[in-house]
Amino acid sequence: xxxxxxxxxxxxxxxxxxxxxxxxxxxxxxxxxxxxxxxxxxxxxxxxxxxxxxxxxxxxxxxxxxxxxxxxxxxxxxxxxxxxxxxxxxxxxxxxxxxxxxxxxxxxxxxxxxxxxxxxxxxxxxxxxxxxxxxxxxxxxxxxxxx
Amino acid sequence: xxxxxxxxxxxxxxxxxxxxxxxxxxxxxxxxxxxxxxxxxxxxxxxxxxxxxxxxxxxxxxxxxxxxxxxxxxxxxxxxxxxxxxxxxxxxxxxxxxxxxxxxxxxxxxxxxxxxxxxxxxxxxxxxxxxxxxxxxxx
Numbered sequence: 001x002x003x004x005x006x007x008x009x010x011x012x013x014x015x016x017x018x019x020x021x022x023x024x025x026x027x028x029x030x031x032x033x034x035x036x037x038x039x040x041x042x043x044x045x046x047x048x049x050x051x052x053x054x055x056x057x058x059x060x061x062x063x064x065x066x067x068x069x070x071x072x073x074x075x076x077x078x079x080x081x082x083x084x085x086x087x088x089x090x091x092x093x094x095x096x097x098x099x100x101x102x103x104x105x106x107x108x109x110x111x112x113x114x115x116x117x118x119x120x121x122x123x124x125x126x127x128x129x130x131x132x133x134x135x136x137x138x139x140x141x142x143x144x145x146x147x
Numbered sequence: 148x149x150x151x152x153x154x155x156x157x158x159x160x161x162x163x164x165x166x167x168x169x170x171x172x173x174x175x176x177x178x179x180x181x182x183x184x185x186x187x188x189x190x191x192x193x194x195x196x197x198x199x200x201x202x203x204x205x206x207x208x209x210x211x212x213x214x215x216x217x218x219x220x221x222x223x224x225x226x227x228x229x230x231x232x233x234x235x236x237x238x239x240x241x242x243x244x245x246x247x248x249x250x251x252x253x254x255x256x257x258x259x260x261x262x263x264x265x266x267x268x269x270x271x272x273x274x275x276x277x278x279x280x281x282x283x284x285x286x
Contacts, residue, residue, distance in 0.1 A: 003231035007245035010224035012252025014217060019261060021213040030206050033196045034214025035221070040188035042222060047181040056182045060170065064186035067166040072191030074160035081152040086263045091253045092273060093156045095246050095280045100161025101168065102283060109172065120282035123275050128157075130272030135149060138266045 015091040019082050028079040036072055089131055099124050163187075224249075242284030250277055 021031055047054055056064075074094070081090045099121060105111050170183060224245070231241045254273065257263040265273070 001231075001236065001240075001244075003227045003234065004236065004241050004244040005248065007224050007227035007231065007241075008248025008252060010220050010227055011245065011249035012256070014220040014224060015249070015253040016256040016260065017213070017216055017220060019257070021210075021217070023261075024209060024213065026210050026213050027204065027207070029195050029199050030204060030210040031214055031217070033192055033199060034206060034210045035217045036188050036192035036195070038215050038218035039222065040185060040192055042218065043181065043185040043188055047185050051178045051181050054182055054185065056179065056186070059173075060175070060179060060183055061186055063166050063169060064183045065190040067163045068187035068190030069194040070159040071163035071187065072194045074156050074163055075191075076195055077152045077155040077159065081149060081156065084152070085149045086257060086265055086269070087261065088250070088254045088257045088263070088265070088273060089153070089269065090156065092250055092276045092280070093153050094160050095250060096276055096283075097157045097159075097161030098164070098246075098280065098283050100158060101165040104162070104165060105168065116282050116285060120279050123279035123282065127272045127276035127279055130268050130275060132150060132153075134266040134269030134272055137268060141266075 015087055015094075018079060019087040022079065022082050028076055028083070031079055032072055032076045035075065036068075085135065089135070092127075092131075096124050096127065243281040246284055247277055247281045250280065 018031075022028075044054070074097070078090050078094055081093075102117065103121075106113060166183065166187065167180060170179060228241055228245050231245075250273075
């Protein structure tokens with residue numbers, strides 16, 4: 001259980017440090033490049049240490065390139081979003097996005113829709129509606145305040 | 148702008164983690180994930196780095212420093228989660244505690260360290276969203 005708590009602290013600090021970096025006026029694209037470069041460097045070391053060579057098939061490489069691009073765009077969007085909105089909402093959105101592969105799995109692998117998963121999807125939609133409407137009202141309030 | 152960014156995060160971040168499931172479905176050995184993740188990170192680096200280079204933007208020392216901290220925290224979180232799973236804790240305990248816990252930490256930090264304010268409806272959305280994340284990771 002200690003490791004779970006360490007994981008939660010680590011991920012929580014990751015989002016908090018992203019906000020600190022934004023307050024430090026770090027450029028979002030430069031920061032994304034830096035994060036991915038460090039992580040690629042670490043993974044390359046791990047690959048040589050544990051596998052001994054960097055060899056793969058074309059389908060695996062194509063999949064990795066496509067989804068790696070998605071990950072970089074996601075982190076860039078998150079880093080940009082915390083400049084204009086709340087870090088908590090951005091981080092929640094990063095975690096709610098787990099619903100997307102779950103939905104794709106249902107369609108691609110014919111997985112069954114369990115009751116818990118159905119409830120989770122309904123709650124995710126309710127949450128998104130509340131967050132979007134809440135943000136709209138916040139913006140309206142700010143505009144009124146400025147006027 | 149904010150709505151578009153949230154939709155981009157929702158779609159791209161969700162899909163980015165789908166690859167490990169595909170590798171599992173293809174029946175590849177677990178060692179293949181190391182090469183996969185190396186290419187995954189390198190592709191992300193090139194995707195944002197190439198247009199940045201085209202615009203003549205340079206990587207500053209503060210971005211390199213913050214990038215190292217963020218990468219270490221990300222890898223640290225992944226390793227902690229992997230160790231918890233290796234120690235025999237079931238996934239339906241590890242994922243909700245780790246992901247739900249991280250959202251609570253961020254919510255606390257945003258209030259205490261950054262004094263961020265949210266509309267009550269956004270707080271309600273956050274609470275419902277936390278439950279959705281926990282249920283998604285349990286299922």
